[in-house]
Amino acid sequence: MPWMVIGESVRGTGHERRSQPCQDAWAWKEINGDHLCVAVADGAGSATHSDVGARTAVATAVERVAQSIIAPPESMTNSPMLDSPTGELERWRSPLTQVIEAVQQELKLTAQQQEISLRNLACTLLIMLWTPSGIVALQVGDGAIIGRNHRGQMVALTQPQQGEYANQTLFVIEDNAADQAQFVYWSSNTSNHGDTEDDGNNGGDRPCADNISPLSHIALFSDGLQRLALELPSGKPFDPFFAPLFSFLDQARDSLSNSTDPKEIFNNAANTLETFLRSPRVTARTDDDLTLVLITLAPNSLAP
Template structure:
């Protein structure tokens, strides 16, 4: 099973106008489990705009989750809800430690967290907060978890919240995924059809069409093109937020 991937994060125009930085982070990593099988790990975190260390929180959430997932595969090949909860607890512990060192609070590092762990025979998905994961298996494409809103308008839940485990969504499938997309909430209105709660195919189809036809060596060059698209006029006219998109496919044409 060979995965081809491309990902990019671009600062939103609302942040550039204020001299701010991109507060999104994504990580894509191929791991080998105890049975010498490949697992593709995709992680995405969106730092809260109101948080003092939002970008650091997003970076820490992704890097800590990846380390925790790597540790899990060194001890077992079986992933269940308890394992995912352990990854979230590891992220919360890392954020608490960072906050204590900086004379800050966990809320200063507030961020969402989305993740997918794809294996040859099964997949695991998890999410806290908004943004979304789109997955295709055979000829079926759908949204794994519909973006979760918080208690108030324009709010969401964060992995750094005290009650984050209550808002943790987990899905374990027994069928392998063929294609995957993760994106932050800055792309939700472009990538989702809200009336039917389905992916907006005209957004994804052209990008997957290109990715399927690229060789592994050519995928790195796609990063620049993806970043240019996310920062294009037609995208920025519809969203001023930070934008992150991760695409992965094992389909070939």
């Protein structure tokens, strides 16, 4: 496969103390061999079934994104193929809005089937779609999606969305989730990238065009890691946090080419990541559930 994806969701020590399940979930899917979709969701602490909500949200999100690529809706095929980041952002807006609506529908259905209120399935939702022409990021709530370009510079594709208080955020079950979502496109076309320096702070609803070269690495994470991984309140990715993680990912990817057992490499890498997320150094700083997904291009990449 053209991407190396390593990810883990682990139950927070605070959840262990309170006998709560892990309310984070993540899922990924490779589509047509040239698209990759990764989704992360963090269930609300107060919601009784938010672990179910989070799992349902990520599974539905990657499935619906896959459908919109395999059988593109009319709005996509009809829209002119503008060879610009703005055009790409607009081309994806309608299908991804439909993905959020589909997730909401699925959560409503789950609530009905389990005879619980929709509020008890509340969760955030982060979606990353890597296409041959660029990367689309969509986020409802906290956590963040960050990237690193070929020159090693870090950029924030999205930012944690918080309310006035530290324990408030936006959830995908809200009627206005699609309107409030952060929606970003990052072109993989080198000619679309200027040489301007960037402050690494790109949250917002816009194409990231006049920026620093295509991305080679992406990380998605839930809010439990936010205070360790970002410089707040700017939301700038903290380089010494991500650089070793991406080196670790690169090392795993490179060892794939001379291995006869890729599965073992994936398992080992996932175990190493899990050990890290459960390490005392991490749990001394955060007792929340933690999800971290690391993505990079693999040797047989179809990307330019």
